[in-house]
Amino acid sequence: MEILLIGNTDFVTKQWIEHTFPQDKVVVALRKGTESSGEDLKIIDMPDRDAVSEVFSNYEFDRIVYFSEDLTPRSERDGDLGYLRRLLHTVRNRKVQMLMVSGPESEFAYPQETDVHETSKSLMSRAGEELGLYYARTYDLEVKIVRCPYLYAPQRNGVTAYFNGLFEQAQAGELRFHERAEQRTCFLCADDLAELIYRIFDDWTADSELFHVPNVFDFTYGDLGTLIAGYFPGTKVVYGEDRPQAYPADDHELRLRYGFSPRYSLREDFPHVIEGWLKLRENKTDKYPVWDFLRSHNKWWTVLEIIGAFLLTEWLRTFTQGNSQLETVDLRLLFVVIVGTIYGLHAGVFAAVLACAGVAMSYASQGASFAPLFYDTSNWLAFVIYFVAGSVCGYVQSRNQESVRFVRDENGLLRNRLDFLRGLYQDVLGDRRQLRDQIIGRRDSFGKLYAVTRELDEVQPQKLYHTAIRIMQESLDSDSLAIFRVDNGGQFARLVAASPRFDVGSFRSVRVSDYGEIITALEHNGI
Structure with missing residues (x-):
């Protein structure tokens, strides 16, 4: 199958793709401002509506996974709804399986005594989900939605906008959180999400469904600040006064249906995240600051x-x-x-x-x-x-x-356009070559017809009948076959070739009128 990963793909790596889609062909679509993992992945740029339409005119994707922008905490990138609408409008009336992965914004609950029960991000997140469900109802798309906590990827060395900002602040000497110290964090490892996506597609149904990924680890922003400050001695940690947020409890639906439960904790993965980031920063440090x-x-x-x-x-x-x-x-x-x-x-x-x-x-x-x-x-x-x-x-x-x-x-711009079109051409050419090999390589249907036609085309005319007998023996699994030639008048049929085990007897010349089915076929130009 051909899979398209689109949206907020900052955490996608080759290892993540191999875990999620081990036997599929995966294409990663990057928007403007999306970080690349630097690995050898199949990457295409889809910055606007024309690029989206052109890609889908050359690819036949069986599955699409859309990652919402609110999977990254406090993301400043806009245009999520417009980009999602262009994507859904392009794939309408196509037989595709679409999985939308959205962040926790629409799941957060606030204390009842406050006046704020919704935020702008929760409204936009829920609007994106409603948009997907609307296209599912209107255009018969197969859409499923997964609401999950914010994503982090240890394999990317913490390269996300949120963690980069925290580490850079700590390196400067002061780490600031908008949340309170006792506020519980809401993060999910990308490897856990990979396992969940694999199981959902493995047991896919045509019904539109909404799943909730639980936040099962007790880890606060105070704990996160303490961990970061441990790697940057002398760092001052300052916490904010944002309203406390509550993430819904586990409804056990994913565990009962797919046997899924998050396994990786940010507390345990954090040393790998920050050590990789520190190593990356060390490699980028110039030994000659003046130059x-x-x-x-x-x-x-x-x-x-x-x-x-x-x-x-x-x-x-x-x-x-x-x-x-x-x-x-x-x-x-x-x-x-x-x-x-x-x-x-x-x-x-x-x-x-x-x-x-x-x-x-x-x-x-x-x-x-x-x-x-x-x-x-x-x-x-x-x-x-x-x-x-x-x-x-x-x-x-x-x-x-x-x-x-x-x-x-x-x-x-022209070079980028050329690279984009060249990539599409190479993919189409590769699909054509693969399809041709599949058709020719199969010993039934069109593959067999092609093989037979090619073999008969290379045979000398005087050996054509005997070669046809041999091919028919292999195809029909019979060793008693004969070919007769009907004269111009349609009265007699004379034997021209037969398999070795065919009992010739009186069949060297037969009267066509003795076989009514043959007369009917000849009169109607049939077989």
């Missing part, structure tokens, strides 16, 4: 290069004083033109400012007063030329850079 700073701050590097070129220009002017030929060359103007041509408009103007400062310093070094410099307009010509040269050269360079950037971005 890392310069690579990440190109503007500062550019400023240093321009200032260095200006100092070199002033040194050359001092060194060439007294040389009649070199004094005719305005090195400051050359400096402005070169900087503007290489770095663009802003750098060209900055170089002109430095050149003007160099002229002012030259006047000061000669003991001249600045008053004639400002009041005599003829002295302004050099400053005007510097700024004009820097602006013009910089503008030309900036315009060329913008043109190059535009072409590069356009080529990037």
